[in-house]
Amino acid sequence: MMKNSQVTVTKEIADDNYFYLRSCIRQNFFPGAEKVFLDILKNKLGKNIIDNANHISCTGIGYHSDIVPYETYQAMVARQFALMTEQGLKNAAVSCITSYGGYNEVMKTWKEFPEEEAKARKNLKNATGRRFEIPENISHSCDIIYKFRHDIAELAQYKLINKQTGKPLRIVDHIGCHYAKIFPEKGIGGAEQNTVLSAIVEAWGGQSVDYPERRHCCGFGFRHYLVKNNRSYSISNSKKKFESMEPYCPDMIITNCPGCNMFLDKWQYALAKIEGKTYSGDKNGIPVLSYEELAGLVLGYNPWDIGLQMHQVDVEPLLKKMRFDYNPDEKYLDAGGKFMGQPEFTGCLP
Amino acid sequence: MSQFDFLKPKSRQIEFEQFDDRILTFVLERERSFLTCISCGGCTATCSAGNLTSFNIRKIGLSLRRGSINDLSDEIQKCMFCGKCTLVCPRDINIRNVVLLIKKRIAQLESEKTL
Amino acid sequence: MENIISIPFLVGMAYLFIVLIFRCIKWIAGLSKFDKIRLLKSITGRRLFQSIKETFMEALLHRKIFRKNPVLGYMHMSLAFGWFLLIVVGHLETMMAEHSMFVPFHKAVFFRYYESSGDFYLSGFFAFFMDLLLLFVLSGLMFAIVKRFRKKLFGLRRTTRLKSGDKIALTSLWLIFPLRLLAESTSAAVYHNGGFLTSGVGFVIDFIGNPAILYYPLWVAYSLSLGFFFAALPNSRYMHIPTEVVFIFMRNAGIRLKKQNDSYTDVQVFSCSRCGICLDKCQLSVAGIDDSQSVYLLKNIRNKNLSDEKLFNCQMCGRCQIDCPVGIETIELRTVQRIESTRDYNSSYDYLIQEIATKADVVYFAGCMTHLTPRVISSMKKIFATVGEGVWFMDEVKAPCCGRPLMLAGQYEAARKLIENNSRMILDSGAHTLVVSCPICYKVFKEDYKLPDVEVVFHAQYIDALIASGRLMVDAIGLRMVYHDPCELGRGMGMYEAPRRLLGRMGEVVHMKDEKEYAYCCGGSLGNIKITEDERKLLRNQALVAYESYSPDVLVTACPKCKKTFAAGRKMKVLDVVEVVAGAILAEKPQKVENPLAEQDVDALAFAPDMTCNL
Amino acid sequence: MRTLMQRLGEDVRLKEGLHACMSCGICTAVCPAAEYFEYDPRSIVVTVQSGNEAKIRKLIESDTIWMCGQCMSCKPRCPRNNCPGLIISVLRRVSQETGAFVKSRLGRQQYLILKTIGTNILETGYCVFPASVVPETHPEQGDVWRWIYQNKEAVYERVGANLDKEGPGAMRKIDRENLNELERIFAESGGNSFFSTIVKFSRAYAKESGFTDADGEPDMEKYTDFLLNEDNDEK
């Protein structure tokens, strides 16, 4: 059987000088993940990455929930590019999958329909006076971690090994749909056998586990999650994934997309409340980590510095398997070391 | 957990692994010509009941062959038995008998309260 | 000691009587209140004589079988009527010998055993006459034995298969009369009292053996054979003998089959003699189907093992019913069984909504099948247009089916819903005439719809009347036509002449051997739910081969289903009567007569739905 | 008056998304929405391909087009390089431009989305931000989120975010100047007029459906309440 990571990669990933574009959802729910990503790039890998205060949401969620017209979306994307151009940078590092797909979609449209690009330039110019150059390289931040996965492995303080059994941790992945489904050539390994996360996992000593519904959507569905009465769609899709991965007894789920990371975490909790069951064999649920968070752990960051206390499904079982050196008492201490209260309940089932 | 009442996880996928063949087997044992249906839809196009309602005899046969029989009992009642379908079927399937057998089997399953 | 020999006979007889009385009570009790009153009225009124006459003609003389086949008729008559006379005359003889009006039953039966003197008024005549009757019966018995092994001589190709109860009864029946002959002959040898036959046989017995020794055992054997026969009778097909009498009385009382089983169904079932005449009339045998015919239906109802496969494997064409010597309503009876069998799953048709009727004098209902023969519709339209009739084409766009196919499938309750819906629409239209062009629809409109003040006419009748009244003129087109009687129209509704008369106005209708009530079924019947298409083709070909032998220019029928079925056979051109008429219409100005065949090529050869004609 | 088909054709995404569909069904096979709704992207594509105005009108007035989850799983599989998801986007756009969206329950929800996401974008520069994820309307977010929500300042500070503060960093406050730019882009590129189209049709529908105040003007609070509780038929 071929290893999941053994697929030829044709995608180019810039190796330095990035313009960082943040994600609404990731900032909102997992701000620590973006923080640790920047920290790893700057301080561990010595890269230049600019975190510009002027960039705004790309409005991709509005675009895909159909209240933002495509022209406006193109102009908003154009503005991000303009900020980057003004900074003298040509490589984008995108934190959000929706944005990533959106930037690629806009670039593709401009390539095929130059009049659309002209319109976007005009709109941007009229509105802000800004101009832009088309980026040379757009990478999702997972691409960058992927590119430097071996460097990270060398710096690693922990391996993805279950120290209790000595075997690699069994890790299932979930690739956000917009990462590679819209433009398969823009994702490592393409749309079908995507390897961006499995290669990271394997590079750090873990075992990437395939499961039948690996490619299925998490169920965000934009408007389906945004309107409360429609959320059944969202949870049904996540449920399908959990059911599919359950027999493989994964130690954790690694995710690519900020939204997926949030859904796979929260829907486990909601399903436990509705159906009284978890898919992990215990009451906690399967820990869900993004690749940045996992990189942080491997490099030995304090889990509470990188925001793992913000997950509903507790990450402690994973930390224990890794024999990770952490202080459980620090979990709910604020920046000044003061107790800031704690959730009434964590995990999935009481 | 009333706060989650708005969430109803469900699926309408045809799950072959949950194939309910109780009607299909009954029909095939008694009317083998049903095996050769190619879902051409000629029956539905000519159907007298289909002219009045959404009744789709082709889909009924198909549901049977996919083992999804849940909504069949109401649908099959719509057939008027006129026999036009049988007359136009390119594969000479005795559709009237198929319908009669389905109705019979559904009545059996309903009386056993297993449908 | 003397009386011991009559014990087997008396026991058998007693058993038979008890069973018969029990059955009769049960049957009568099982009738509805109204039917009981009908029966009572009929046996107290003039109908009684009718019933008695019919009993005599059918149950004893077997008139219908005689008509069908004299040899077979003779066989049945000699056995039934001969035996009847033996009993009656034997009784008279005993009364004469005993000088008493009241003689015990067994005395008459075993008269020769008891009576040794032979010395009474007319004894010589009685001895001769009784021997003659015995010979009469024995001749019939001989035929019966020959028939069992050489059925073809009797015009029968197949007879029913026997089961064990029947075999016991048959064996004992066959033994009764030879044993009687032998027993009486020994008596004749011992007492010298027989007629020409018994004394002759007695002489032979005397010559080759000792009658005094054989005398007693033979009489015992005779008594036993009678006893066995009577005892076996209620559980054998010979039950039909007494039941037929009950059947005749009930039928003459005006009792009819209902939409569910009752004791009248039972009476009809028990009246079947399993003579097998229906087997030969049934076309299914050409398709190798030989377990679902009427006789088996009746048998299976009686034995309570009727399967759907057999019940629904019948064309419902009615050929069997025409020749049934007992007059069993085989088709109605089968319909009732279908109703019973599918009662649990009738449809409600809740979805039917009342379509708005169009006001018109005449309503035309084409029917589902006719929609697959658009030339029939266009021809009808042409005729309506020519005579300027204000017609509402009721099912042109949408209307439910007429309900007849459901009836044929036993879905009586479901059919009622369609009938109600259609009736409302027809009545709302205010029409005085309903024209239908499909015999399947015609039958149900006539029989099951309640349409006061609306005359339901078949298109052939309607057009014939148009021509007769001068509203429509047709030209002779000189075609030689074979007319195929559709089952539902001919045997179903008894309409044989109207289409022939109509066709006769335009060309020659060829007379055939198997026509009218003996006409073939086209094979396509909606009555059969189980038959395969390949089997249908065999039936169709049987009819087509017969029709081909008359080498007509065209095969004409009056049913869209027959038309499509025959057309698929691709052997000859097939038209509906209305198409012939449409091709022969004379406009006011005489014009070139169209040859209706010229434009019919496509249709005649069509075997897929014919959608070429847009109306 | 442009036909619906012309309106659809004006969007470049239709050219990108629809070539010639052969109804193979691979899109429905992979579609997550098809599994949970009476929904079949294949037949939507066939309808658009047919160019039949009446059918397209019916389509954009129906719930169907709103069932797509925009995951774009259909895109990489289509043997004809179509993208049903993009076609849906175009249909939704035309449905909103022509006011057809208020004819269906799911379509009407666009007003809710506009009120939440649209407002978020224009007022904060984010599609979502912590204060907008109210635990009461998001029970599925769980107890941890409730704790975060109640202790926003401390928690975000602890994990290195810059909640509602000047300068770069996660969840920083987007300053007025940037928001003005955003507004101008929306005004310039048609975003604002699209917003007001949705509002216009929603107000008209609200009025028509009797959600009015004392002066007979549409009462959009009542209408919002109605939309929030307008329930799924399938339940």
Next chain:
Amino acid sequence: MTEKRNIAIIGAGIAGQEAASVLAGLGYKVTLLEKQERMGGMLNKWSKLFPDFSSSQQILDTVQVSANKNLSVICNADISSITKENGRFELSDNSSLKVYADLVLLATGYNLFDATLKEEYGYGVFENVITSVDFEKVHKSGKKLTTLLGKEPRRVAIIHCVGSRDAKSGNTYCSKVCCITGVKQAIEVTRMWPDCEVFNFYMDLRLYGSKYDSLYLEAQKHHKVQFIRGRLSEISERQDKGLQLKAEDTLQGRPLRMNADIVILLVGMEACEQNADLCRNNTLDLDENRFFKSKNIHYARNISTQPGIFMAGSCICPMSVNETLESSRSAAFLVDKSFRSVQVEE
């Protein structure tokens, strides 16, 4: 009058051999060039032929060319270039081989679609996913088709249009023979395992040939093969190494999920990659599907865009065995005719 009677035929599959026999029989000097070690081409991979289940070996034996003074066969000759000089064609491979001829007949045949390119079907990843050619191999060996673990399959799915009619694979044409092959193999599977359920997933059933439809009927009637109209979306592996399939039942308009023990991919026919090499030094053209382009697809199907170069068999377009043989005979006729007309002109 100079004798111009040398013909080079590239490819010794059934098309090349049949044409060679005919032309050698007519007295021409024929050189038959085969890149493989032995003749027979793709048909060597096949076990039984549709629609009559006759043995492919029988066809191979029938068309097998025999040594003849007019006919020479050169194997291991992978011709990569055709040039024309002084009215003569020079054919050469990558080594020192040079063959000269007055006329060239291309019978280079086809390639099979590489199923690993359809990643979502998991060929080469999941062991229980095989191609139609793999199945033929099993069938030819006389063994029964089993799962990886050697078990009897209880359900087999056969997938039509793999690498055909698919822009994603770059082949938008129909390979024409796969549908009937799918029906044939479905029957063969049920003959091996009478209790095995077989499902064919199709987009359109293109059973165009004589007696093909009756095979379809037979598959339904006597082998209970079931047909689902819908293109397979993806295959995933379950823990027990069984496969999970997803498609839409397009006739129902509902997505469908099914488990199967074995999946057979009906791989389509593709033009040979070397075709482009052969076009390099002359005016041979390829059509939009990378097969050799005909001068006219109706009346000059065997005639290429380069005068003097003819074509036979499935290097023109996907063909079945009988069409291939007819095509090569018609090519031989045209070759003969062109020689005669040249002589008349001179």
